[in-house]
Amino acid sequence: MKENPVVASVRESVDTQCDCGEVDHHPGANYYVTVIDGTRWRCLAGPFANHRDALRMVGPARDKAQELDERAAFYAFGTTAMAQSYTKPGLLNQHLDN
DSSP: OOOOHHHHHHHHHHHTOOTTOOSOSSTTOEEEEEEEETTEEEEEEEEESSHHHHHHTHHHHHHHHHHHOGGGGGSEEEEEEEOTTOOOOOTTGGGSOO
16 A cells, blocks of 8 residues: 555654754664564664664665555654674665665
C-alpha cells in the first residue's frame, strides 16, 4: 500500500531532523538506526560514526523493514547511541546501501 504523500513528507521530516545542531552527541559512541515495537527494540542499521549519518539512514531502513515485514508500518523508527564497545552490525545492513 502506497503511503499518502503528505503523511510521508511529515514522517520524513520528523524521522530525519535533529534540531540540536550537534553532529556527535556522544563522542566515541556508535550510532544506529533503531526500530521499536512495544517493549522490543533492535538495531537495524549501523554502526555509524556520527548521529547525522544514522539519521540519513532512518528512511531507507524503515522502507526496507516495511518491505520485509508489513507489520513494520506500525513500528517506531529512530536512532540511538551505543557504547564504543558495541559494534554489532545492524540487522538490515546487508540490505542497505550505506
